[in-house]
Amino acid sequence: MATSTVAASRRARLAIAAGSVLGMLLAQPCAAQVAAGTVVVIVNQDNPVENLSLAELRDILSGQRTYWSAGKPVSLIVMPDPGTPERQTVLSVVLAMNEALYKKHWVGRVFRGESASAPMTADSADAIARAVAQTRGAIGLVAQAAPNVKAVRINGALPGEAAYPLRSASGSSAAPARSALSVELMFTPGVLQQALSLKAELKVEKMDSFGALALVGAGAEQRKAYADKVAGVTAVVILGEDALKAASEVEFSVPIICVNAAGATAAKNKIIRIFDGASAPAAAKAVAPGEVAAAIGSGRDVALKGQVGPTIQAVLTALK
Amino acid sequence: MLITSRWFTGVVVLAVLIGVAPRLSAQTHDMGPGSGSGPSRLNLSGFADVAWQKTDESGEPNTFSLGQFTLYPTATLSDRLSMLAEIVIEADSDNSIHIDLERVLLRYSFSDALSLSAGRYHTAIGYYNTAYHHSSWLQTTIERPLTFAFEDDAGPLPIHNVGVSAHGAFSGRALRLEYVAEIGNGRSSIPDTDPVQNIRDDNGSKAFNVALAVIPRSAPSLRIGGSFYHDTLTPTGQPSQPDSVFDGYVVYNNATFEFMNEAVWMRRSDGTATTTSPAFYSQISRGFGRWRPYARIERMDLRTAFSADAVPGRQTLSLAGLRFDFSELAALKAEYRHNDVSGASAINAVVANVSFTF
Numbered sequence: 001m002a003t004s005t006v007a008a009s010r011r012a013r014l015a016i017a018a019g020s021v022l023g024m025l026l027a028q029p030c031a032a033q034v035a036a037g038t039v040v041v042i043v044n045q046d047n048p049v050e051n052l053s054l055a056e057l058r059d060i061l062s063g064q065r066t067y068w069s070a071g072k073p074v075s076l077i078v079m080p081d082p083g084t085p086e087r088q089t090v091l092s093v094v095l096a097m098n099e100a101l102y103k104k105h106w107v108g109r110v111f112r113g114e115s116a117s118a119p120m121t122a123d124s125a126d127a128i129a130r131a132v133a134q135t136r137g138a139i140g141l142v143a144q145a146a147p148n149v150k151a152v153r154i155n156g157a158l159p160g161e162a163a164y165p166l167r168s169a170s171g172s173s174a175a176p177a178r179s180a181l182s183v184e185l186m187f188t189p190g191v192l193q194q195a196l197s198l199k200a201e202l203k204v205e206k207m208d209s210f211g212a213l214a215l216v217g218a219g220a221e222q223r224k225a226y227a228d229k230v231a232g233v234t235a236v237v238i239l240g241e242d243a244l245k246a247a248s249e250v251e252f253s254v255p256i257i258c259v260n261a262a263g264a265t266a267a268k269n270k271i272i273r274i275f276d277g278a279s280a281p282a283a284a285k286a287v288a289p290g291e292v293a294a295a296i297g298s299g300r301d302v303a304l305k306g307q308v309g310p311t312i313q314a315v316l317t318a319l320k
Numbered sequence: 321m322l323i324t325s326r327w328f329t330g331v332v333v334l335a336v337l338i339g340v341a342p343r344l345s346a347q348t349h350d351m352g353p354g355s356g357s358g359p360s361r362l363n364l365s366g367f368a369d370v371a372w373q374k375t376d377e378s379g380e381p382n383t384f385s386l387g388q389f390t391l392y393p394t395a396t397l398s399d400r401l402s403m404l405a406e407i408v409i410e411a412d413s414d415n416s417i418h419i420d421l422e423r424v425l426l427r428y429s430f431s432d433a434l435s436l437s438a439g440r441y442h443t444a445i446g447y448y449n450t451a452y453h454h455s456s457w458l459q460t461t462i463e464r465p466l467t468f469a470f471e472d473d474a475g476p477l478p479i480h481n482v483g484v485s486a487h488g489a490f491s492g493r494a495l496r497l498e499y500v501a502e503i504g505n506g507r508s509s510i511p512d513t514d515p516v517q518n519i520r521d522d523n524g525s526k527a528f529n530v531a532l533a534v535i536p537r538s539a540p541s542l543r544i545g546g547s548f549y550h551d552t553l554t555p556t557g558q559p560s561q562p563d564s565v566f567d568g569y570v571v572y573n574n575a576t577f578e579f580m581n582e583a584v585w586m587r588r589s590d591g592t593a594t595t596t597s598p599a600f601y602s603q604i605s606r607g608f609g610r611w612r613p614y615a616r617i618e619r620m621d622l623r624t625a626f627s628a629d630a631v632p633g634r635q636t637l638s639l640a641g642l643r644f645d646f647s648e649l650a651a652l653k654a655e656y657r658h659n660d661v662s663g664a665s666a667i668n669a670v671v672a673n674v675s676f677t678f
Contacts, residue, residue, distance in 0.1 A: 110365070111458065112451070
């Protein structure tokens, strides 16, 4: 079922909301990079769903699932016009159908009584967004995020992020090349200023931001979805003890760089801890950027002491 | 053309439907999708087909024949309430046109796991009966398998029923489980009457049918399922006759490849002896763009009479054909058939058919 936040505790929901706001704040530049053929999944603002797996989206768009996890009907599906890149992406990536088969599929579903009606088609993104904004339980597919509706994460990722799956094969928002540096920056509100500074300082091809509080109270499925989402980045940078605590049960498969955080983590790959002040444990090894590669070479959980920005940059380069 | 009072009444009903439908649709459109959860929307769609056939039976001329003209109005009455009807206009063997109300259902949906329907429905026996209903266009081949022929076309199964049904689906990580449970009047015990008891059940024993299907998440094109139907017939002056149908199927159907296999066992008792009539079909097709060659082999061995037309005998039908979707909503099919009927000469036929939806 949907990995939405509806099943989380009230505290978790508040935390997730706060985290989402922060994430979206820093993610804005990424949203602007949405390429032709990328599809943004939008729902009515009253809909509590925040995230859908690709399989869940497939079930909804194919009519096999007609209720949201909160028990409200999926009252309207609004598809882009035939021939648009967004529709092509939905048909190929989500439904694995061509246009003819899609039409036949829905003729059959309605004829069999399996669905009360086929999806609506709208001729502009504005019309789709307007329909979704006006209809509780509606879901729409558009090229860009729109006002008065809510964009839903797919497999834990938003449009513009590396792991976002709803892109055409030729979309320019494709994941960075393996040799490029890409970072997932995770933080809490307490270190927002540091996050903004790092975002400006680090020289990487791609950086996505994520509010760590969104993981508070997250179930195993959500944690796994997040770990899968970041599986393609060079490293996950976790700012502060609170963020590490929120992500402590996520089994990252990529290296993580923990800044000023000594807490436990379930990460499966290399763990590099960087401290820049008096809080550094005695075991932290003071290094210059040029010495980082040698310092992180052997151990799985390594503690370094130095300037955060340059040290992270050196670690990323070494990891690449 | 013979104009009967039934036909005339049907025309009036259809004229009202067709006349009303565009107005209601237009209103809904004007009101916009924001009103989707409120007012009723009536949509009218349909299917039709025309065929040409030549057989090697002596004295049989080649002939054109009108298929079924199917209208299906649907309406969303609220977020959870909807209706569907299927009205078929077709020609009888005497060339007269008649109208059948094949399905009419009111459905209330509680969740994905439970919907309730009431009305006249296609019994969820196995796969084929509820996958294609009265649509030649929707199915790959021209005709339904022999076993799933309609009651008025010598079919042995209780294809239609009147009653209530519950249906739904449960989706897990590995599987999707779909179920249907139906209770209805069952078929008539009185010979030479309409087998579907639309108005009144001739006995208190209700027919029930339970169907289950499993779709693996890892292979969403695969569907494995089965059903069990049971009724008791009470012919006048004869002992009660338990009437059961067991069905099992494995179907793989995606954009390119179709492989359908279904077996049916029809068990009927006359009060002293029980006979089981087996049947199966296996159909395969592969799409190459708009072209789709297909083949089917089927066998039906009726060991007792199920109706005046579905009489004991064995039939083995082999067919091969080619479907060409010359439009997204229309198809041309050409097919060769070889039909072996026990106690008679085999019949070979060439059939062409054009079908469409609108």
